Amino acid sequence: MSTPAPRTPDRPRLVVVGHGMVGHRLVQAAIERGLTETHDVVVIGDETHAAYDRVGLTTFFEVGAEALSLLPTGVYDDPRVRLVLGSAVTGIDTASRTVRFAEGDLAYDELVLATGAAPFVPPVEGRDLEGCFVYRTLGDLEAIRDAATAGARVGAVVGGGLLGLEAANALRQLGLETHVVEMATRLMAVQVDDAGGAVLRRHVEALGLTVHTDARTTAVLGEDGRVTGLGLADADDLPADLVVFSAGIRPRDALAREAGLEVAERGGVLVDERCRTSDPHVWAVGECAAPAGRVYGLVAPGYAMAEVVVDALVGGPGTFTGADMSTKLKLMGVDVASFGDAFAATEGSLELVYADAVAGVYKKLVVSDDGRTLLGGMLVGDASAYGVLRPMVASGIALPDNPEDLILPAGRGAATEVGLPDEAQVCSCNDVSKADITAAVAREDDPCDSASCVTRCTGAGSTCGSCKPVVKKIVEDFFAEQGRVVDRSLCEHFAMTRQELFDAIAVGGHTGFDAVVAAHGTGRGCDVCKPTVASILASLLNHHVLDAANRVVQDTNDAYLANIQKNGTYSVMPRIAGGEVTPEGLVVLGEVARDFGLYTKITGGQRIDLLGARMEDLPAIWRRLVDAGFESGHAYGKSLRTVKSCVGSTWCRYGVQDSTSLAIMLEHRYRGLRSPHKIKGGVSGCARECAEARGKDFGVIATEKGWNLYVAGNGGANPVHARLLAQDLDTETLVRYLDRFLMYYVRTADRLQRTAPWVEGLDGGLDRVREVVVDDALGLGSELEAAMDAHVDTYVDEWAATLEDPEKLARFTSFVNAPDVPDPNISFGVTRGQAEPVLHEGPVDLGATIGVGAPR
Amino acid sequence: MNETVRETVGGSASGTGTWTPVCPLSRIDVEGGVTALVGGRAVAVFRTFADEVFALDNVDPFSRASVLARGIVGTRGDVDFVASPMHKQAFALRTGECLDDPTVRVAAYDVRVVDGTVEVGGVRGAR
Ligand code: SRM
Numbered sequence A: 001m002s003t004p005a006p007r008t009p010d011r012p013r014l015v016v017v018g019h020g021m022v023g024h025r026l027v028q029a030a031i032e033r034g035l036t037e038t039h040d041v042v043v044i045g046d047e048t049h050a051a052y053d054r055v056g057l058t059t060f061f062e063v064g065a066e067a068l069s070l071l072p073t074g075v076y077d078d079p080r081v082r083l084v085l086g087s088a089v090t091g092i093d094t095a096s097r098t099v100r101f102a103e104g105d106l107a108y109d110e111l112v113l114a115t116g117a118a119p120f121v122p123p124v125e126g127r128d129l130e131g132c133f134v135y136r137t138l139g140d141l142e143a144i145r146d147a148a149t150a151g152a153r154v155g156a157v158v159g160g161g162l163l164g165l166e167a168a169n170a171l172r173q174l175g176l177e178t179h180v181v182e183m184a185t186r187l188m189a190v191q192v193d194d195a196g197g198a199v200l201r202r203h204v205e206a207l208g209l210t211v212h213t214d215a216r217t218t219a220v221l222g223e224d225g226r227v228t229g230l231g232l233a234d235a236d237d238l239p240a241d242l243v244v245f246s247a248g249i250r251p252r253d254a255l256a257r258e259a260g261l262e263v264a265e266r267g268g269v270l271v272d273e274r275c276r277t278s279d280p281h282v283w284a285v286g287e288c289a290a291p292a293g294r295v296y297g298l299v300a301p302g303y304a305m306a307e308v309v310v311d312a313l314v315g316g317p318g319t320f321t322g323a324d325m326s327t328k329l330k331l332m333g334v335d336v337a338s339f340g341d342a343f344a345a346t347e348g349s350l351e352l353v354y355a356d357a358v359a360g361v362y363k364k365l366v367v368s369d370d371g372r373t374l375l376g377g378m379l380v381g382d383a384s385a386y387g388v389l390r391p392m393v394a395s396g397i398a399l400p401d402n403p404e405d406l407i408l409p410a411g412r413g414a415a416t417e418v419g420l421p422d423e424a425q426v427c428s429c430n431d432v433s434k435a436d437i438t439a440a441v442a443r444e445d446d447p448c449d450s451a452s453c454v455t456r457c458t459g460a461g462s463t464c465g466s467c468k469p470v471v472k473k474i475v476e477d478f479f480a481e482q483g484r485v486v487d488r489s490l491c492e493h494f495a496m497t498r499q500e501l502f503d504a505i506a507v508g509g510h511t512g513f514d515a516v517v518a519a520h521g522t523g524r525g526c527d528v529c530k531p532t533v534a535s536i537l538a539s540l541l542n543h544h545v546l547d548a549a550n551r552v553v554q555d556t557n558d559a560y561l562a563n564i565q566k567n568g569t570y571s572v573m574p575r576i577a578g579g580e581v582t583p584e585g586l587v588v589l590g591e592v593a594r595d596f597g598l599y600t601k602i603t604g605g606q607r608i609d610l611l612g613a614r615m616e617d618l619p620a621i622w623r624r625l626v627d628a629g630f631e632s633g634h635a636y637g638k639s640l641r642t643v644k645s646c647v648g649s650t651w652c653r654y655g656v657q658d659s660t661s662l663a664i665m666l667e668h669r670y671r672g673l674r675s676p677h678k679i680k681g682g683v684s685g686c687a688r689e690c691a692e693a694r695g696k697d698f699g700v701i702a703t704e705k706g707w708n709l710y711v712a713g714n715g716g717a718n719p720v721h722a723r724l725l726a727q728d729l730d731t732e733t734l735v736r737y738l739d740r741f742l743m744y745y746v747r748t749a750d751r752l753q754r755t756a757p758w759v760e761g762l763d764g765g766l767d768r769v770r771e772v773v774v775d776d777a778l779g780l781g782s783e784l785e786a787a788m789d790a791h792v793d794t795y796v797d798e799w800a801a802t803l804e805d806p807e808k809l810a811r812f813t814s815f816v817n818a819p820d821v822p823d824p825n826i827s828f829g830v831t832r833g834q835a836e837p838v839l840h841e842g843p844v845d846l847g848a849t850i851g852v853g854a855p856r
Numbered sequence B: 001m002n003e004t005v006r007e008t009v010g011g012s013a014s015g016t017g018t019w020t021p022v023c024p025l026s027r028i029d030v031e032g033g034v035t036a037l038v039g040g041r042a043v044a045v046f047r048t049f050a051d052e053v054f055a056l057d058n059v060d061p062f063s064r065a066s067v068l069a070r071g072i073v074g075t076r077g078d079v080d081f082v083a084s085p086m087h088k089q090a091f092a093l094r095t096g097e098c099l100d101d102p103t104v105r106v107a108a109y110d111v112r113v114v115d116g117t118v119e120v121g122g123v124r125g126a127r
């Protein structure tokens, strides 16, 4: 590691200790507000990962560390900021204004402590045994996962608060039998009352967790240095081989204490309203800070403190005077929210309670004695009203005449129609008001045109996500009010979305681009709209993509039924359905590759790619392949690629269903289906998931009773796990649901939109898909199935058909006036015994290099 | 060896008024392209919706692959263009100028249709 640059006398240095959520926000604010114009910034963090979304920590097992990162590149764009990771600050000297860390002593002009908090581990015997963990960092979660995969079976979480429940759910997802041990009489005692706690407990138990309340942990039991269980006061020992402590947090204020800075009575670095400590050049923000003696264990107040410090350093007047402590639990399937004065501590306040024990819903509103203002509330089992209620508390706006409507079940209430005042804080994590959101959509210069753009520009919705529905509603209401239509034009030639164009073409019965552009567009099209129209026509008509009327509008790869490579040659990828191939088939592939000099590789999609084919050789290559029984693999099309399979119950000792046969059947059923983007599937023979089905647009996993269907997974640039759509299906039902799902996607998705972002963007998300596909709520089911049946019935192999048609074959030539001369711009070298493309500096001139009359 | 080729290669001299017949106009799809060998070089010949014919060097300067004739032909505003099939940069058919990066251009060739036959001449303007 390089030594710190000597401090330039004219550029003061700001040192930040801790690169967590708040430290990162502080640096961002310093860059945005121009502090780096005058100051150099050095950030020192002791974790090896750059700042990441700790609030979303539990999703680590699902999405991985990279998705959580707040600084994926690991460096700030601003060269005046230096980030040092994996290094702890071990001391502060306020007299000489230096901090000590691995690189030596570093001088500062201003110092910000953003060291966060550490989990509190109660001082019980055995807490250091192997198998004891805390739940705070990526490192902690990696260690827990390793222990779980190394054979731990039973896990116990000490603490039934918000974080304890998150940790417990994570253990459950890792496959552990999980116990929650809580000292108080109910779960989440800080946020909910006894009645709410009881409803919450039933939900948590329904997830398969065992809850022990009124249970005080007295010791961690062990044998040979390893955990074997928990000792409880007044109860039997609880056997466990993994223990996670989640019994609260303690601010990391040790550095400040040792430096002689004042700390709060109950811990935390004492700071004033500007977040300044007792030393004028030292500041503290986030969970390590205690403004007015109070530590805030949430990220939003920390962000606010970061802004205040930067504001102070650039000479602004900002202050931090306390924060909203609203919380919403993100446990899968269990909604819990608590906001404002949830326990009716305000003098004369009244409570409105709605409880439905059968549905597992408990909602309470706390209102002022005149019933006019909302003071707080708690929601268990259904927190959908949270987004609207919380800002009402923060802004103190008048309640509607029947406040109970706000918590009555949807349909009877009018929660989403309550108008918020401009100053209402919509996103508490990032302190974004309704006015900020409308400003982003209304501004002159490059206004936001969607809720996701607002999230990018203002931050609203980017942290816990609980405000997203309200953000979306505000944006849509704004557009509706303006009578403005959001510009979703495909391109300059079509002022409509792909979905609108799809409907227009279907209704108009068009069969060619010329008719479509004449009826609905302007100009002569481009590389965006032409392939889109081509794909829609192919979905609707299932005609040959090289038919004369439409071949010039096909996307590059469709135009030659092969994938173009960097040197202008093509790859050839025959279908190998489900990855199953006969030895004879392999021999043919080998012979063809050898005879045409093609580079051969096993793909990531369980098939074989032959690369480096000259365009004019494609027909001869395919003649051989078709004769041997191969067909197009559509690797070039926005269409079904592969349905990956595992060997399943036929061979595998764990398999419970014949996954290979199903994968082949599905690949044959959906082959050739032109769609907004490519579609991939997978079928695994048991829950071990060797076919990685949940990484696909549709994934099927065998169960003892049938098949579980998962949809909308994605590999690629933004990986997403497919989510469960329906369980334990028989094959017929599975196919019906898949037909509906895929056709629904083909008809309504945007151009080049994979299924994952499509579902994410649908109003109602996966629930909407389930309504259409499983519940048939729109009554579209049979129509979608019929459309798929029509596709299946009219399928023909594109390559076999091309070989039969001289007109189509005519386009596969090197030079229209010299069909026997191969393009001299294409050359190959050799790597590991196979062909490899070689690019030329510029156009190759045959006349000059080879001489007149001998162009070969 | 193909007769036409020998002739054109022999007569190759860019910009000197030599015309190489390459194919009947009907051989080029409307809004499509073909590759021709002209003076030893790969030349992309396009036909627009208005039945005008244009010719550009076939090598895409961005990817250095000989592929432009295989791109999609369309319009940007009033300008006829082809999108490179490799990475979709747009080139004006008339001038060879790259519409996404004015510092880049490909050579544009003279081209005409005589009695239904497309003929390519030399590179337009000075090289
Ligand atoms: C050949 C292959 C790599 C290999 O050597 O293994 C490959 C090659 C290409 N992939 Fe891929 N992908 C291949 C498997 C994958 C996989 C793995 C899989 O399918 O299980 C993925 C991740 C899974 C997924 O798609 O969700 C994958 C994610 C992508 C993406 C990112 C898609 C996304 O949603 O982010 C692209 C880019 C795109 O499509 O826009 C891409 C695009 C491409 C293109 C088409 C890029 C291009 O335009 O030239 C490559 C050309 C293929 C060709 O033959 O010339 N390829 N690509 C694999 C062919 C599989 C097959 O048999 O069909």
Ligand SMILES: Cc1cc2nc3c(=O)[nH]c(=O)nc-3n(C[C@H](O)[C@H](O)[C@H](O)COP(=O)(O)OP(=O)(O)OC[C@H]3O[C@@H](n4cnc5c(N)ncnc54)[C@H](O)[C@@H]3O)c2cc1C
Pocket: A017, A018, A019, A020, A021, A022, A023, A024, A044, A045, A046, A047, A054, A055, A056, A057, A058, A087, A088, A089, A090, A114, A115, A116, A117, A135, A136, A137, A163, A166, A252, A255, A285, A286, A287, A288, A296, A297, A298, A299, A300, A302, A328, A464
């Ligand atoms: C599982 C989980 C779920 C949560 N859910 C929510 C939620 O839903 N809503 C919410 O508002 N909040 C939630 N939180 C709390 C939220 O994550 C914290 O409020 C927030 O991370 C605080 O930010 P910070 O920067 O102050 O501290 P941190 O993010 O902890 O960052 C402090 C960093 O400083 C480092 N550090 C400490 N000492 C030193 C040193 N001497 N030298 C160098 N580096 C040092 C630490 O290692 C750490 O990387 C959750 C927390 C967890 C663990």
Ligand code: SF4
Pocket: A646, A647, A648, A649, A652, A653, A654, A655, A656, A659, A684, A685, A686, A687, A688, A689, A690, A691
């Ligand atoms: S997913 Fe299950 S059945 Fe398929 S190979 Fe893996 S372990 Fe065997």
Ligand code: FES
Pocket: A426, A427, A428, A429, A430, A460, A461, A462, A463, A464, A465, A466, A467, A468
């Ligand atoms: S309230 Fe958490 S992201 Fe908006």
